Amino acid sequence: MTTARDLMIVVMDVTPMRPVGQGDLSLALAGAEAIDLVTTGAVALDGDLLVPGPPTAPDDPLLDVAASSLVRAAPYESVEDWLWRRGRGLASAYATRLEADGLAVRPRLRRLRVRSGRPEPVDSPDRRHATERWTADEPVLAALAAAVGLREEPADGFTDLPDDDAVETVLAAVGDALAELEAVRQRRSIEDAAFDNIWRAP
Structure with a gap:
């Protein structure tokens, strides 16, 4: 069980405060993977650079892929670059x-008897x-969930986060990446609106 897997299950299970975009969730x-790799010693942070430790073989298949995909040659990779590269389609x-592990299923339409809609977690x-972790307000999971819109962030932030600069660096990078993604969306929306107005002009 990993933070990323827990986050994915919670996203499937909880009604969000606002729609959760696939890009936001992927970042x-x-x-979450970076935090798990840091806490297990598979990687360390040098400033904002992910410096791999000895090769590991995590039990979780996707975390194993993440560990295997770390850049192992200097100058290494920044957390931000990792988020955008690793997050693609995550x-x-x-x-x-x-779904493959039997931990989530897509609901069946009664008449057509076919699976449709987003996956839902099964009891497991x-x-x-x-x-x-969610009901206990575990701080790392709560911070990531707030970042994608599942819950509100406390006015004074998440004060119970681990006293770990690496975790804080990763969470800050996630927040910056999400803000950048939203800025791109807004810019595209403005450009699309301007383009539509050109065609509508008399």
């Missing part, structure tokens, strides 16, 4: 993995573990 999942990868030890 947060990449951040939400879909986690949803597919949970993994779901119970994720739910326990």
Whole structure:
């Protein structure tokens, strides 16, 4: 069980405060993986650079892929670059993995008897573990969930975060990446609106 897997299960299980975009979730999942790799000693941070430790073989298949994909030659990779590279399509990868492991299913339409809609978590030890972390307001999971819009961030921030500069660096990078993604969306929306206005002009 990993933070990224727990986050994915919670996203499937909880009604969000606002719609959770796949891009936002993918960036947060990449951040969760980075935090898990840091806390297990698979990688350390030198400033904002991810410096791999000895090769590891995490039990979780996707975290294993993440560990295997670390840049192992200097000058290494920044956390921000990791989020954008590793995060590409990561939400879909986690949803597919949970379905493949029997931890999530797509609801069936009664008449057509085909699976449709987004996956939903089934009752399992993994779901119970994720739910326990969520209901206990475990600070790392709570911070990532707030970043993607599942919950509000406390006015004074998450004060119970681990006293670990690396974790704080990763969470800050996730917040910056999400802000950058939103800025790109807004810029595209403005450009699209301007383009539409050109065609509508008399």
